[in-house]
Amino acid sequence: MKLTNRSKVVVNKEMTLAEKLYLPAILSGMGITIKHFFKKKPTIQYPEQKRDFSFIYRGKHVLKRDEEGRENCTACGLCAVSCPAEAISIVAGERKPGEEKLYREEKYAKSYEINMLRCIFCGLCEEACPKDAIYLTEELAPANYDRSNFIYGKDKLVQPLGTSAHPKTYKPYKK
Numbered sequence: 001m002k003l004t005n006r007s008k009v010v011v012n013k014e015m016t017l018a019e020k021l022y023l024p025a026i027l028s029g030m031g032i033t034i035k036h037f038f039k040k041k042p043t044i045q046y047p048e049q050k051r052d053f054s055f056i057y058r059g060k061h062v063l064k065r066d067e068e069g070r071e072n073c074t075a076c077g078l079c080a081v082s083c084p085a086e087a088i089s090i091v092a093g094e095r096k097p098g099e100e101k102l103y104r105e106e107k108y109a110k111s112y113e114i115n116m117l118r119c120i121f122c123g124l125c126e127e128a129c130p131k132d133a134i135y136l137t138e139e140l141a142p143a144n145y146d147r148s149n150f151i152y153g154k155d156k157l158v159q160p161l162g163t164s165a166h167p168k169t170y171k172p173y174k175k
């Protein structure tokens with residue numbers, strides 16, 4: 001039964017002398033290779049050279065601090081609930097007297113982990129957060145040989161002290 005008109009009849013025709021010599025085919029192949037020598041290369045020397053990402057690129061997460069350096073996250077769990085990949089797990093803790101400079105509210109994330117092997121960088125955790133605590137930055141989540149290194153804890157996620165409050169960058173504060 002014929003479904004389309006795209007079928008081709010294969011003919012085992014005799015090869016011409018030029019085809020038997022293979023030379024024209026080799027020369028045409030070399031011509032294509034030489035042409036590519038003079039074209040702009042699509043590849044770059046990563047990691048020495050890096051490409052600019054789109055402004056909507058979503059990379060590694062950051063758990064933000066407020067202007068006074070306190071952690072914004074209150075361990076409400078909305079990011080974990082909204083995560084379609086079930087990549088986030090949180091253990092809540094209660095702020096003790098004397099810890100007011102570390103955590104903004106009475107509850108904080110004692111442990112906050114993202115499984116970067118599960119994460120699909122959809123940004124839903126960022127949208128769900130009512131405390132401006134989690135953002136996806138322009139940073140790449142680096143490759144690794146060990147699966148356990150892809151569980152990012154607070155040591156990798158919390159914004160370093162003294163860095164910008166702008167959600168998309170880690171650049172130091174501009175005066």
Ligand code: SF4
Nearest residue numbers: 083119120122123125
């Ligand atoms: S970016 Fe998406 S998949 Fe990744 S942790 Fe956030 S909600 Fe989950």
Ligand code: SF4
Nearest residue numbers: 073074076077079129
């Ligand atoms: S990051 Fe935001 S949404 Fe997630 S637990 Fe912390 S405060 Fe709640």
